[in-house]
Amino acid sequence: MRLFTPEAMREADRKAVERGYPSLLLMEWAGMKAARVYLELFGKAPALVLAGKGNNGGDGLVLARHLLLEGVGVRVYAAGGQTGDALLALQALLAHGVEVGPLEEASFREGEVVVDALFGTGLKGPLTDFYAELVERVNRAGLPVLALDLPSGLPFSPHVRATATVAFAALKTPHLLQREACGKLYLAEIGLPKPLLEREDLPEVASPEALRPLLPKRPLTAHKGSVGRVGVLGGYKGEGLRYAGAPLLAALGAYRMGAGLVHLVAPEGTPLEPLEAVFHPVPSPTLPPLKAEALAVGMGGGPWGRAWALKALEARLPTVLDADALHPEVAEAYRKAGVPAVLTPHAGEAGRLLGASPEEVAKDPLTAARALAERTGLAVVLKGNPTVVAEGERLSVNPTGNPALATGGTGDVLSGAIAALLAAGLRPFDAARLGVYLHGLAGDLLAEEKGVGLLAREVAEALPRARRLLQEGRVSPAFFPR
Numbered sequence: 028m029r030l031f032t033p034e035a036m037r038e039a040d041r042k043a044v045e046r047g048y049p050s051l052l053l054m055e056w057a058g059m060k061a062a063r064v065y066l067e068l069f070g071k072a073p074a075l076v077l078a079g080k081g082n083n084g085g086d087g088l089v090l091a092r093h094l095l096l097e098g099v100g101v102r103v104y105a106a107g108g109q110t111g112d113a114l115l116a117l118q119a120l121l122a123h124g125v126e127v128g129p130l131e132e133a134s135f136r137e138g139e140v141v142v143d144a145l146f147g148t149g150l151k152g153p154l155t156d157f158y159a160e161l162v163e164r165v166n167r168a169g170l171p172v173l174a175l176d177l178p179s180g181l182p183f184s185p186h187v188r189a190t191a192t193v194a195f196a197a198l199k200t201p202h203l204l205q206r207e208a209c210g211k212l213y214l215a216e217i218g219l220p221k222p223l224l225e226r227e228d229l230p231e232v233a234s235p236e237a238l239r240p241l242l243p244k245r246p247l248t249a250h251k252g253s254v255g256r257v258g259v260l261g262g263y264k265g266e267g268l269r270y271a272g273a274p275l276l277a278a279l280g281a282y283r284m285g286a287g288l289v290h291l292v293a294p295e296g297t298p299l300e301p302l303e304a305v306f307h308p309v310p311s312p313t314l315p316p317l318k319a320e321a322l323a324v325g326m327g328g329g330p331w332g333r334a335w336a337l338k339a340l341e342a343r344l345p346t347v348l349d350a351d352a353l354h355p356e357v358a359e360a361y362r363k364a365g366v367p368a369v370l371t372p373h374a375g376e377a378g379r380l381l382g383a384s385p386e387e388v389a390k391d392p393l394t395a396a397r398a399l400a401e402r403t404g405l406a407v408v409l410k411g412n413p414t415v416v417a418e419g420e421r422l423s424v425n426p427t428g429n430p431a432l433a434t435g436g437t438g439d440v441l442s443g444a445i446a447a448l449l450a451a452g453l454r455p456f457d458a459a460r461l462g463v464y465l466h467g468l469a470g471d472l473l474a475e476e477k478g479v480g481l482l483a484r485e486v487a488e489a490l491p492r493a494r495r496l497l498q499e500g501r502v503s504p505a506f507f508p509r
């Protein structure tokens with residue numbers, strides 16, 4: 028599944044029509060599928076449909092007709108001046124005897140659900156005047172809002188803040204970069220010819236179908252030395268400070284992602300946990316002899332982070348570089364040595380590596396992740412909402428995860444988990460996107476059960492469950508194709 032820009036989506040629509048596909052069918056499916064989502068979410072609650080004059084408005088008029096046929100009360104207000112398919116959609120609705128009032132007269136009533144069909148991918152700039160006010164009124168009304176294709180106004184402000192959004196044909200960048208405005212996200216297939224959606228040049232949205240085949244197989248003859256051993260190097264002890272938990276959490280993450288054995292190289296005095304690890308207490312960053320296929324380095328390293336990373340490089344093993352190991356000269360040393368590595372910065376660390384502010388990075392994580400991958404020649408996991416994985420020209424945007432994961436140590440668990448996948452033989456880009464997806468899914472499972480207040484170790488504990496759901500094809504996606 029690819030992440031479209033609004034322009035790329037319009038191009039696909041246009042190409043479908045050039046191939047002879049009747050665009051009215053696309054609109055009919057869009058409105059009908061959106062009506063289905065409406066019924067599922069809001070049952071027979073009456074609808075207030077606000078329709079613009081373009082095709083997004085046309086989708087809303089189709090939806091109104093389908094809701095009417097299902098026995099849902101509809102009040103419809105539309106901009107004037109429809110042409111083409113939108114005009115046909117209007118005529119079809121009028122033929123059912125529905126009154127369509129002018130948008131200027133739209134009023135909000137308690138108990139109604141607002142259907143936002145004002146603007147979709149055709150919006151050319153920020154809303155002003157009447158439409159800016161209308162959008163603010165929608166937001167102030169305090170009613171549930173179902174947005175068709177995009178909450179109107181996105182990617183600019185002001186924009187509608189929706190309870191749920193039905194994206195048509197494909198997800199578009201605002202769906203993932205401005206997810207807050209979209210509410211619950213649904214993806215509706217509307218009959219667009221498949222080849223038009225297969226755009227290798229666009230970023231991937233990580234999906235269960237694409238990731239399942241990457242899961243390392245475990246043959247009957249497996250033993251702990253054959254399924255991937257991980258070395259974790261991190262922690263700091265000095266100047267009255269001790270960071271001890273981070274490497275332990277990485278070790279847990281690695282085991283829970285299926286590592287056969289985890290070596291824990293950490294400062295003397297670090298608790299001997301998890302019990303299952305092989306311990307190498309050291310006075311300062313060193314690389315003891317150990318049998319491993321991949322490393323996770325830097326967690327809780329504090330001022331030792333850089334030294335851990337440069338020592339670890341001597342092993343010449345695929346390595347996850349996290350937190351205090353994330354320095355430009357470390358990345359450069361790995362690139363020069365040709366050692367495959369995955370960098371796992373958050374926006375602040377990525378900003379440090381790129382010479383940009385955390386805000387700039389967070390505002391456009393796709394561009395930042397690609398720039399960092401290009402600059403370092405390594406795979407990059409840019410952690411955030413959404414987390415973006417980049418390597419060379421490839422970009423993968425992760426749809427799993429939630430704000431409950433914003434708690435100390437979850438990043439350490441992720442590093443260990445990715446290292447376990449590297450140790451099992453996955454390539455850096457694949458280990459990164461699979462690890463990120465499962466880590467986010469584990470967080471989603473927990474958030475559903477417990478809400479906010481998770482512990483990082485619980486996220487590690489939930490990894491096997493996430494993995495099994497993916498393995499068995501039972502992931503209920505954050506948004507689902509129907």
Ligand SMILES: NC(=O)C1=CN([C@@H]2O[C@H](COP(=O)(O)OP(=O)(O)OC[C@H]3O[C@@H](n4cnc5c(N)ncnc54)[C@H](OP(=O)(O)O)[C@@H]3O)[C@@H](O)[C@H]2O)[C@@H](O)CC1
Pocket residue numbers: 040041050053054055057079080081082083084085086145146147148149150151152153154155158175176177195217
């Ligand atoms: N094409 C297809 O095959 C399919 C498309 N589908 C649906 O169509 C949607 C795209 O439809 P679209 O291209 O008609 O654009 P849309 O979002 O309705 O807005 C256009 C209107 O906005 C106006 N406008 C623009 N900027 C503005 C501004 N800043 N402030 C104020 N007004 C502004 C612009 O005015 P104009 O510039 O033309 O005067 C025009 O009137 C897409 O999201 C999906 O829902 C589906 O049915 C599937 C098949």
Ligand SMILES: [K+]
Pocket residue numbers: 083143144145146147174175176177178179
């Ligand atoms: K809309």
